[in-house]
Amino acid sequence: MTGEDVVRLRPPTGTLNERAVGWWRTQWLLLTGAPVLVLAVLGALLGPARSWLWVPAGILAVAGLACAAFFPRWWFRVHRWEVTDDAVYVRTGAFWQEWRIAPMSRIQTVDTVRGPLEQAFRLATVTVTTASARGAIRIQGLDHELAAELAERLTRITRATPGDAT
Known part of the structure; x- marks a missing residue:
């Protein structure tokens, strides 16, 4: 290479x-x-x-x-996320950085969650579930309207992406 x-x-x-x-x-x-x-x-x-x-x-x-x-x-300052047509990327942490990548073909469900405190701050969490043993990927601290748009976009992209999501 x-x-x-x-x-x-x-x-x-x-x-x-x-x-x-x-x-x-x-x-x-x-x-x-x-x-x-x-x-x-x-x-x-x-x-x-x-x-x-x-x-x-x-x-x-x-x-x-x-x-x-x-x-x-x-x-x-250290939490970052991005969604492309290929995958969902999340990076958290400063000393122990964790990078999580979920290919669109592996996504099983997309959820938005708004607890009482999040509602008070007009925020939401988007949870992307895959078959990974590491568990779901969470993007916390998003504006609630952006979170709804993101969930809709992810649903659209995963529906159009070939794969078995397992």
Whole structure:
């Protein structure tokens, strides 16, 4: 094979919706806020003998705020996706990058999911299922209208693509 015959994997070009940053921050705050609240209430209700509960509550609160401030912006920078007539490409991660490629001929189902929090941020997740043992490919943090258009486009392309999807 000559140097001209080599196919290089390039980064996918699609970015997520900017609102995904707020969605991820809210998830972090909810995830850490619930245990902080439980520890704080227990510390208050059990009185001075259990005031030590305030220490882990404070540590967890600071860690949760730091993670909510840092990680969502970072994830937004490194998550990429793209759909071509041949495949769906998704790249996630910075330290441990994961590239997932689903050829159109292998796609079995295309779903859009909008949980309550995603609905509040007008976002959706597109899930592309194949027969792969690695599981489905998810593109999270898309504008809900773009996600619907993408699901429709993928359905159209896979219907016209020969293959057995197994």
